[in-house]
Amino acid sequence: MAATALFGPVADDLDHVERELARVARVEYAVLATLLDHLLEIRGKRIRPALVLLAAGFHDYPLDRLTKLAAAIELLHTATLVHDDLVDEAATRRGVATLQTLVSERATVLVGDYLFARSASLCTETGSVRVMRVFGDTLATICDGELRQILSHGELKTSLDDYYRRIISKTASLLRTATETGAILSGAPEWAVSALRSYGENLGIAFQIVDDVLDFTADERSLGKPVGNDLRQRTITLPTLWLLDNRPEEQAVRDVFAATEHDEEEDAIRRAVAAVLNSPAIGYSLNLARDHCARARAALDGLPDTPHRRTLLSLTEYVLERQS
């Protein structure tokens, strides 16, 4: 779907964000510039910057400062992806080679750090202490979530609470921060900041649940990475959790975690994916995602019926329907 259809009234302003991001890659040091260009090529839908602009659209709309904020949030997202892909030893992201396949792991660590730094720098240009505070706390939350995931790596025991905590810190916290800080910069009253914050968090939870479902249901080409990748990373997501809780006799997931050889592991992953697809696990997961989209929509009840609100509402549909 084109940005205009998806992001309605803020589609044009996203071009400013794009130019701000391009400025980050324009560094005098040629090798670094090439790497940053490459990273900016692996572009997603720019949903986070769009959320910043959409959330600000109900009150004042200080475009210049919003552009800095939106770019800062997209860069923070990019920085976490660089370190995530390194940590996950991923070879591709959206079908494009990840950084550590092009340069050393050492350089990849530092390019990620550099993006964190530029992101923090851009955020200070909003001039809002409150925005910076939310931003800093979110960065800490994201890292905390990643650390828990990696340090509990290989543990089969995951509860629904663990899963929620992980996806909130990993994904929903940044979507929540996008709408919350966009609202703050627009000078929105507290009830509206709170409403838009809740919208962002619930949209983010739904977004990640759908992501975790797609890891089972999508094909490798549209996903840009191999199917069953979460299991390969020993990460228990919602569909797997359903299977473990409701089909205790099914051994496939345990076999993945116990596998010591590549072929044995791939065979176990294939069986686990099939077991999930042949169970109500996907339906159950998508129902939870739908539930959070409904909560996201309900959070907007008090806001006026404007193109911005209608776009935020339609994003809750898009999140559920997306195939990649």
Added chain:
Amino acid sequence: MAATALFGPVADDLDHVERELARVARVEYAVLATLLDHLLEIRGKRIRPALVLLAAGFHDYPLDRLTKLAAAIELLHTATLVHDDLVDEAATRRGVATLQTLVSERATVLVGDYLFARSASLCTETGSVRVMRVFGDTLATICDGELRQILSHGELKTSLDDYYRRIISKTASLLRTATETGAILSGAPEWAVSALRSYGENLGIAFQIVDDVLDFTADERSLGKPVGNDLRQRTITLPTLWLLDNRPEEQAVRDVFAATEHDEEEDAIRRAVAAVLNSPAIGYSLNLARDHCARARAALDGLPDTPHRRTLLSLTEYVLERQS
């Protein structure tokens, strides 16, 4: 030297910083808490937090916000060390095992990120947009310097300008930021902010030159890491630069860079270290360090003769005399 002797009037207030740092390690997640405790054990002299407090001592002294700032700067320093040690594949730091020898490299990347995040978070608690801006820019400067170092890795061609640029971004920028932001938080007039900033930068340059000299002259035990380590990392520092420029017939450094086998490399390092020690390279380097200490002292000319100023002056002596 004890903190009281070294840091005079702010020695007691450094305890507050220590408590603030300890709070960062007090996280509910046990594995992470252990790792953070370990990192806080590898403690240096806390020169950066002391500089924050000393620079603030000429005007207002908002202890609570200064404590947050000083802890933020020490954490930023710690975060860069975690990633540096990972990138340098160092096994020890100040004689203590580095993080990646205790947990996976993946976890080490994320612990470093977590410290960056907590550092940024603490910095926002100063409530000063200007402080946050300087802080964010410094983080970008440090990462940029590290990246240049790693991406130009193995290049023998280094100029004095390259060297200065690298040590300013790697070390002096953070000492400069410590004194500059301490001065800003104290509401110092612009001329005093600028004077204290210049003091910090020159002290930092001298500090790093002495560090680079110690890599040749110290013994392994007091250094907490092997001698000749910079050459081992293919990093050209000031003494090596002098040798390359003034003893073009000496092959040892080129042999280090050309070495493909461990024994061959270690032999070349031994010869290069000996060549440096038997030349005026160390004297030349220490003269430059002395020169920057004199500039640091001169920067304080306009400030009143207080215990804080006397302590800052004596720190320029300490930096030159330290053996580890």
